[in-house]
Each structure stands twice: as structure tokens, then as C-alpha cells.
Amino acid sequence: xxxxxxxILPRVQKPARYxxxxxxxxxxxxxxxxxxxxxxxxxxxxxxxxxxxxSILYHTMNSLDYVWCERVFxxxxxxxxxxxxxxxxxxxxxxxxxxxxxDALAFSVGYEMAYTTVLDMINQAGLPLKSAxxxxxxxxxxxxxxxxxxxxxxxxxxxxxxxxxxxEMNNELxxxxxxxxxxxxxxxxxxxxxxxxxxxxVPSLYDIAYNDDGTVAAITARDGAPEKVTxxxxxxxxxxxxxxxxVVPSTEVVHDRVNLELxxxxxxxxxxxxxxxxxxPIRAKKPETLVRQGIExxxxxxxxxxxxxxxxxxxxxxxxxxxxxxxxxxxxxxIGLSLPSLRADNFSMExxxxxxxxxxxxxxxxxxGGSQRLRDAINKNVTEEDLLHTCAIAFAGGWNTVKLxxxxxxxxxxxxxxxxxxxxxxxxxxxxxxxxxxxxRGVKITVSTSCFIPKPHSPFQWEPQITREExxxxxxxxxxxxxxxxxxxxxxxxxxxxxxxxxxxxxRRLGPVLEEVWKNGGRLEAWGDYFRFERWxxxxxxxxxxxxxxxxxxxxxxxxxxxxxxxVGVRKAHLVREREKCYxxxxxxxxxxxCMACGALRLMEGGKxxx
Amino acid sequence: xxxLRLRFEKTGRAVWISHLDLMHTMQxxxxxxxxxxxxxxxxxxxxxISIALPLSVGMASVCEIMDFRxxxxxGLGELPARLTKVMPEGIRVTDCYEQVNxxxxxxxxxxxxxxxxxxxxxxxxxxxxxxxYAQDAVVIEKKTKRGQGQSDIRPAIKEISFAPGEGLxxxxxxxxxxxxxxxxALLADAxxxxxxxxxxxxxxxxxxxxxxxxxEIFR
Numbered sequence: 166x167x168x169x170x171x172x173i174l175p176r177v178q179k180p181a182r183y184x185x186x187x188x189x190x191x192x193x194x195x196x197x198x199x200x201x202x203x204x205x206x207x208x209x210x211x212x213x214x215x216x217x218x219x220s221i222l223y224h225t226m227n228s229l230d231y232v233w234c235e236r237v238f239x240x241x242x243x244x245x246x247x248x249x250x251x252x253x254x255x256x257x258x259x260x261x262x263x264x265x266x267x268d269a270l271a272f273s274v275g276y277e278m279a280y281t282t283v284l285d286m287i288n289q290a291g292l293p294l295k296s297a298x299x300x301x302x303x304x305x306x307x308x309x310x311x312x313x314x315x316x317x318x319x320x321x322x323x324x325x326x327x328x329x330x331x332x333e334m335n336n337e338l339x340x341x342x343x344x345x346x347x348x349x350x351x352x353x354x355x356x357x358x359x360x361x362x363x364x365x366x367v368p369s370l371y372d373i374a375y376n377d378d379g380t381v382a383a384i385t386a387r388d389g390a391p392e393k394v395t396x397x398x399x400x401x402x403x404x405x406x407x408x409x410x411x412v413v414p415s416t417e418v419v420h421d422r423v424n425l426e427l428x429x430x431x432x433x434x435x436x437x438x439x440x441x442x443x444x445x446p447i448r449a450k451k452p453e454t455l456v457r458q459g460i461e462x463x464x465x466x467x468x469x470x471x472x473x474x475x476x477x478x479x480x481x482x483x484x485x486x487x488x489x490x491x492x493x494x495x496x497x498x499x500i501g502l503s504l505p506s507l508r509a510d511n512f513s514m515e516x517x518x519x520x521x522x523x524x525x526x527x528x529x530x531x532x533x534g535g536s537q538r539l540r541d542a543i544n545k546n547v548t549e550e551d552l553l554h555t556c557a558i559a560f561a562g563g564w565n566t567v568k569l570x571x572x573x574x575x576x577x578x579x580x581x582x583x584x585x586x587x588x589x590x591x592x593x594x595x596x597x598x599x600x601x602x603x604x605x606r607g608v609k610i611t612v613s614t615s616c617f618i619p620k621p622h623s624p625f626q627w628e629p630q631i632t633r634e635e636x637x638x639x640x641x642x643x644x645x646x647x648x649x650x651x652x653x654x655x656x657x658x659x660x661x662x663x664x665x666x667x668x669x670x671x672x673r674r675l676g677p678v679l680e681e682v683w684k685n686g687g688r689l690e691a692w693g694d695y696f697r698f699e700r701w702x703x704x705x706x707x708x709x710x711x712x713x714x715x716x717x718x719x720x721x722x723x724x725x726x727x728x729x730x731x732x733v734g735v736r737k738a739h740l741v742r743e744r745e746k747c748y749x750x751x752x753x754x755x756x757x758x759x760c761m762a763c764g765a766l767r768l769m770e771g772g773k774x775x776x
Numbered sequence: 777x778x779x780l781r782l783r784f785e786k787t788g789r790a791v792w793i794s795h796l797d798l799m800h801t802m803q804x805x806x807x808x809x810x811x812x813x814x815x816x817x818x819x820x821x822x823x824x825i826s827i828a829l830p831l832s833v834g835m836a837s838v839c840e841i842m843d844f845r846x847x848x849x850x851g852l853g854e855l856p857a858r859l860t861k862v863m864p865e866g867i868r869v870t871d872c873y874e875q876v877n878x879x880x881x882x883x884x885x886x887x888x889x890x891x892x893x894x895x896x897x898x899x900x901x902x903x904x905x906x907x908x909y910a911q912d913a914v915v916i917e918k919k920t921k922r923g924q925g926q927s928d929i930r931p932a933i934k935e936i937s938f939a940p941g942e943g944l945x946x947x948x949x950x951x952x953x954x955x956x957x958x959x960x961a962l963l964a965d966a967x968x969x970x971x972x973x974x975x976x977x978x979x980x981x982x983x984x985x986x987x988x989x990x991x992e993i994f995r
Contacts, residue, residue: 166789174792174979175834181797185791186865188805413804415790415864416797467804467862498812499821 167261173247175270176565176628178297181416182210183244184543185236185258188413191223192259193233193503199343202226203257203290203304207274209280210238212705214412215420216476218261218310218331219273224408225332227270232339234271235259235410239282240687242368248289249735264290268350269342271335272308275558277668280319280679280692283308285688287322294680295326298398305342313366314396314443315621315728318668320368321676324352325359328731329396330429332405334364360390364397371730373673379714381672381725383473384723396443399627402770409461410634422470422503423462425455430765432627432776434745437533437575438543439620440476440594443733445755445765446774452483456490463500470501478504488516498543527566528559535585536576542750543624544743549589551574553596560600566609567593573639573656574617574631576747583639586612586696587646594651612647613655614640616662620669621728622735624743627720628664633659648714661700664690666716667705672727676702676713736764777849778814782842782859783871786853787845787982792864795830801864802827802842808862810844811855811952814845828986829953832961834875837983841994843875848927876995877988882953884934886986889947889958891938891976901945901974902938908971909936916966929966947977 174180202225204474206213213219226234235257252429255261272283284294293299311326311567316326328336345355360367362525370390374382386392430447532547534540540547571586597608616636619628636659647654681704690696722741754762756776766774803823806813811825828841854867912993914930931953937947964979986994
């Protein structure tokens with residue numbers, strides 16, 4: 166171990182997250198590989214080690230015998246300061262080597278608030294921030310993850326983005342990089358060739374022209390780069406690699422458990438939900454595969470919990486059979502099985518009873534809107550009747566905590582809808598009084614609201630976000646409408662939402678803003694401990710950019726959007742249609758009832774959408 | 777099987793795993809190796825494992841002791857190798873046997889240490905350190921549950937010697953493990969308080985062996 170590191174560790178919180186050496190880490194002989202990849206997660210170890218995508222791609226990249234892929238996480242503030250004082254550069258956990266020893270830095274970027282941390286990690290690696298200033302081919306700095314569906318604010322800093330699912334694409338890219346390294350290609354030549362790999366977006370090969378009003382006039386691809394970069398997907402998840410021997414952290418992380426992914430995509434089409442659109446088409450794993458992989462992973466890790474992951478667990482058709490298969494193994498071994506993302510509308514008594522055998526946790530519902538009209542407008546197919554019915558069963562079964570999540574500021578929302586949230590909480594309380602088996606234990610109903618953020622590639626991508634002031638007015642309206650002691654109201658600050666709204670639908674001109682925020686100390690800004698709203702506003706001012714332009718302006722349907730070069734599969738015409746239906750408070754059926762021809766199927770050659 | 781005892785090493789990168797995380801790591805390692813730890817009865821069952829004399833974070837040991845119970849029988853001979861195979865780097869199980877001595881009888885710890893001096897010449901330090909610890913009393917300020925307190929650590933040191941090495945001074949000592957417990961880190965901290973010229977730039981310690989009152993090895 167590096168002596169500088171050894172001397173720092175006694176002074177920082179939870180040092181085990183900075184040492185590596187965990188069970189199942191992948192060690193290789195660095196003299197026998199052609200490429201060393203630093204897989205960088207722009208957040209803490211505890212968050213990154215809970216991320217299934219990170220775990221899958223760590224294994225797929227390491228499945229190439231000529232690649233050694235190691236993990237790098239962002240140090241928490243105390244460690245960051247100590248490293249700076251000691252002159253210790255950022256290093257990878259497996260080898261402890263600093264990032265200047267690597268051929269590629271691969272970033273997994275799941276959300277916009279991680280952007281400044283990406284910049285910080287590039288800097289901690291001792292590299293110039295801007296892609297154009299890193300003139301050598303190596304190290305290549307690339308990024309993927311769900312934030313890459315509009316990567317424009319990061320365009321100056323990242324050599325190339327991988328759009329969509331990385332299992333196959335990353336390895337194709339690394340194969341090309343290996344050749345380029347061996348044959349001494351220039352960075353320019355490499356990037357041009359890389360742009361020919363499906364799903365690879367090289368920002369420097371696209372020219373952006375702007376109108377006088379600041380909107381994008383045109384996007385022009387150069388040097389043979391595709392006009393549209395089409396998202397990559399894995400067609401058959403059953404045969405796709407799933408690591409049943411993931412790294413087992415030696416210290417507590419956020420989700421310390423086996424994660425089983427049921428399916429990708431979502432049949433629901435909630436109009437506010439970016440994830441519901443960008444992960445289409447729907448591809449499910451067979452329950453046999455999941456049971457086998459789940460048991461194998463439990464054996465290999467020794468975890469005491471297993472979780473079923475998907476955007477909407479209740480929509481997994483063979484769910485009861487899968488639960489039976491897993492419970493067979495789990496129950497006798499005191500292993501907990503948890504199912505997040507259940508829907509209130511088809512939450513079955515059967516499944517609930519099964520789970521009850523092992524562990525009982527609170528009920529959480531994402532209701533999103535306070536009235537049926539609003540829920541219809543956003544295509545959130547939850548009726549109050551279903552919700553109350555589910556709660557009645559749950560209360561009778563002994564549950565006594567319910568969490569309800571809503572968004573304020575959704576398109577078409579009125580004050581009546583907001584008061585409706587309080588009314589609904591009241592009716593759930595009444596439902597508890599009528600159904601609870603043991604009233605002495607009391608009930609706790611928690612209402613949480615956050616500020617709606619319009620996201621690219623969703624039907625609401627043209628919608629304005631409400632202002633901070635308006636959000637606060639709506640929060641206060643809801644606060645004054647809730648008057649029961651059993652109902653607790655939590656609201657998220659709108660500050661982060663404003664910055665997120667600017668970045669998620671931003672363009673390349675935000676690059677200098679990101680750099681400025683980072684220069685002024687911005688990093689790990691997904692954490693309230695480190696986020697500073699004023700720092701963002703000052704940087705926006707400095708470069709003459711405004712929040713209203715990016716966040717609060719309704720965009721024209723014929724406007725060129727900064728992310729129009731990215732094709733996630735779903736056609737724009739479908740998004741336009743869904744948005745129009747919102748204004749008519751008209752529902753769209755879920756994909757299982759009727760295919761709406763969203764367009765995502767064309768990503769699957771010969772495949773079948775499970776919608 | 778009841779009243780089993782594990783002896784294991786915790787060195788290298790594993791020294792940074794905290795006591796609580798180590799308990800969890802052990803639990804998972806048993807499960808990976810296919811052993812079923814016996815759980816406590818009750819509302820919130822937990823595996824019945826206990827580690828004698830929790831080690832401070834950052835300190836190494838080649839003589840850690842953990843008591844546990846298993847459901848069913850297991851070949852104790854093969855258990856160390858099977859467990860070691862599924863351990864994080866730096867944890868190695870060296871022995872497994874039925875408990876002989878009660879943990880309360882563990883009286884002394886043999887430790888080694890390395891005091892690193894970056895700017896000062898360590899060759900002169902060893903003798904000075906021995907002189908320092910030859911004093912009849914070494915009274916230091918210690919944080920206690922009730923704030924600051926004074927404590928003489930000298931009676932808790934049964935043997936201590938220093939020898940010069942490359943860029944450092946090696947320490948060898950036998951110290952009281954329980955009643956009173958002496959944290960080896962205090963051997964360096966005493967210098968910070970009383971003889972700053974001898975205080976090392978960095979000190980690391982390793983537990984070597986556990987002893988009974990009569991200096992027989994604790995089993």
C-alpha cells in the first residue's frame with residue numbers, strides 16, 4: 166500500500182471504502198494485459214457499489230483477457246482533503262495505481278448532478294479537463310449511463326459517449342482501442358472510427374449552430390459520423406452476462422444485497438418518466454434464469470438479502486413463480502426477498518402474503534398526482550380505488566406505515582389537484598381506521614413531494630418547469646391542507662431540481678458553467694452536504710445563460726432539441742402524440758393491452774417486445 | 777457444534793475493516809463456505825459469533841480469536857482452508873478448535889510495532905525509546921468516558937524493547953490485554969505527550985500472540 170495512503174487512512178471516516186481488497190475483486194497481471202481501464206463512478210463507494218450496471222460492466226469488460234478493468238470511486242470530502250494535502254492522486258482500488266497508468270477512463274453517469282464530480286475525477290487523474298486539450302489517444306475518456314441520452318453539457322470534456330446498454334458496445338470499443346494503441350493511431354483517427362460503432366457518440370464530430378434566440382438551429386455530423394446515434398440494447402437478456410460472483414464490499418454500502426434484474430423497459434408509459442421511454446423495448450428474463458442466477462449469487466456472496474429490480478415489478482408476468490422459486494431457497498436460510506416498485510393497481514394479496522413470510526417492510530406508493538384527472542393526464546394508471554383497496558388489505562395484514570410520493574409542477578396541475586393530495590392521505594387514514602387489526606400500534610402516513618423535472622426523450626421534454634417560487638407556493642398550499650397528526654409531509658427543496666432541469670435539457674454552452682462550478686469547489690453535488698445553489702447561479706450569470714431559458718421555457722415542437730442527434734428508439738411523433746393526450750386528460754393503454762407503436766421495436770432485429 | 781474457536785490473521789488491506797464490518801464479513805464468509813452459523817432465537821435472530829478483544833482499525837494481527845457455533849457437524853480440520861478461500865484479501869484463517877480457555881483469562885498480548893521517522897535518524901532512537909520506557913511511571917492524559925483523565929500506562933507494559941531498522945525502529949512488547957487494557961497506539965501517543973522528540977511520524981502495530989497470566993499461549 167502507498168505510504169501516503171496508509172498515513173491518511175487512520176484520519177478518515179470508513180477507511181475500508183478506500184482500500185479495495187474485497188472478496189471477488191478481479192486481479193490481473195498488469196504486464197500481461199494490453200489495456201488498463203479505470204471504471205470511474207462519480208459518486209461515493211457506497212453508492213457505486215450498489216449499482217447493478219457498474220457490477221455488470223465491470224465483469225463484461227474484465228471478460229476480455231487483454232483488459233484489466235478496475236474500480237474508482239469519488240472520495241468523500243475528508244478523504245479528498247487529505248489526498249490533496251498528501252499529494253496523493255486518485256487511484257484504482259484493485260491495484261492501487263494512480264490513473265495516469267491507465268489507457269482509458271470509463272465513467273458511469275446516471276444523473277446530471279454527478280457532472281462536476283466527473284470533471285473533478287478527470288482533474289484528479291492529472292488530465293486536462295477538455296477533450297480537445299488531451300491531444301494524445303491515451304488515456305481515452307469515455308462515458309455512458311442514463312445521463313448520456315443528453316450528453317451535451319459534458320460534450321467538451323468527454324471524448325466519446327456510449328449510448329444505451331454497454332454489455333456488448335463497451336467491448337467493441339475496447340477492441341478498437343486495443344488496435345489503435347498497438348498501431349499508434351492518432352486520437353482523431355480513433356474517434357472517427359469509433360463513431361462507426363453502433364451507439365457511439367463522438368461530440369467533437371458534430372457541429373452545433375445556434376439561432377439568435379439561443380435555440381439550436383442545426384446539428385451537423387462530420388467525418389462520416391452518423392446523423393443519428395442509435396441507442397444500443399442487448400436483445401436477449403437470458404444469455405447476456407450477469408455476474409453471479411460480484412465484488413462483496415467489506416464495509417456497509419447502500420444496497421448490500423443480490424440484485425436480480427427482471428426486465429428492462431416498462432410497459433406503462435407514464436408521460437413524466439424518462440426511464441419508461443429510454444429503456445424500451447421491453448425485454449424480460451426467464452424466471453428459471455433468475456432463480457438460477459439468484460441462488461448462485463447468494464451462494465457466491467453470502468448476502469442475506471435479494472432484491473428484484475425493474476421499473477415496475479408487478480408487470481413481470483411470471484412474478485408469482487419467480488417468488489416461489491426464490492423463497493424455496495431463501496426461507497430456510499433466513500434470506501430476505503424484497504420487491505420494490507410494486508404497483509398499487511395489481512399488487513396481489515398472494516404476493517404480499519409470500520413476502521410476509523420472510524420480512525415485513527413499509528408500503529411505498531408513487532402516486533405522483535393528487536387527482537384522477539391529473540393522473541390520467543400524466544398517464545399514471547393508478548386509481549384511488551385500487552390504492553385504497555391495496556391499503557385495506559395491507560392494513561388488515563398488519564402493515565402500518567405508508568409512504569406516498571407525489572410531484573408538484575406536473576403539466577396541467579391545478580391547486581385543486583394539490584389539495585387532492587391531502588384529501589387522499591385523509592382517506593387512507595380513514596381506511597386504516599376501518600381495517601387495521603391492531604389500532605394500538607398507530608399508523609404513519611408520509612406524503613413526500615418533489616419538484617417535477619421535464620426530461621429529454623419523454624413526452625414532457627418540451628414542457629416548462631415551474632419556478633422555485635411557484636413550487637414553494639404549492640408546497641405551502643399542501644402544508645396548510647394537511648391537518649392530521651398521523652400524516653407527515655416532507656418536501657424536497659426545489660434548488661437541486663432547478664439545476665437538474667437546466668442540465669438535463671441543456672446544450673453545449675453549459676460546458677463552461679460546469680467547469681466554473683467545479684473550479685469553485687463543486688463536486689459530489691448530489692449530496693446536500695456539498696450542493697450550493699448560488700454557485701450554479703453565479704456561474705450561469707458569468708456566462709450569460711439563464712435558468713428560464715433552459716428550465717422554464719416551453720419549447721416549440723418543431724424546435725431543434727440539443728439532444729436530437731440521439732435516437733433512443735421511441736419516435737418523436739409518439740412523444741408528441743402522448744403530450745397531446747396529456748392536455749386532453751386522455752389515457753394511453755399500457756403496452757400489454759395495446760401496442761402504441763412507439764418505435765422502440767426497431768432496435769431489436771428479429772426480437773420480440775415483451776409489451 | 778458449540779463452543780468453537782477460530783484463529784485468524786487480519787493483515788494487509790484488511791486492517792482497515794472495522795470490527796462491525798468484520799463481523800458481517802465473517803458471517804458472509806461462513807455462508808459462502810457452506811457453513812451454517814447458529815443463530816440466536818428471538819425476534820431478530822443474529823448469528824452467534826463473538827470476536828475477543830476487538831482490534832482497532834488500522835492495526836494488524838496474526839492471532840485474532842473468534843468464538844462461534846455451527847448448526848450440524850463440520851470437519852474442523854478442513855474448515856480453516858475452506859474459509860480462507862472465500863475471505864477478502866488479508867484475512868486468513870489459521871486454526872479452528874474447540875474452545876479451551878475462557879476469553880476472560882486472556883491476560884497478555886505480544887505485539888510488534890514499527891515507528892517510522894521521516895527526517896530523524898532512527899539509529900539513535902531505539903536506545904532513547906528504551907530509556908523512555910525504562911521509567912517507573914509513564915503518566916499520560918487519556919480521553920475517558922468522563923472527559924480527560926490521567927493514567928499511568930507503565931504497569932500495563934510487561935516487556936518492551938526497541939531495535940533500529942531501515943528508516944524505522946522496531947518495537948517488541950508484551951502488554952496487558954485486559955484489566956487493564958492497553959491500546960498499543962498509546963505507546964506512540966505517550967511519546968507525543970511526554971517526549972515529542974521521540975514521537976514517530978507514523979506507527980503501525982501487529983498483534984502476534986495471546987497469553988494467559990502464566991504466559992502460556994491462550995487456546
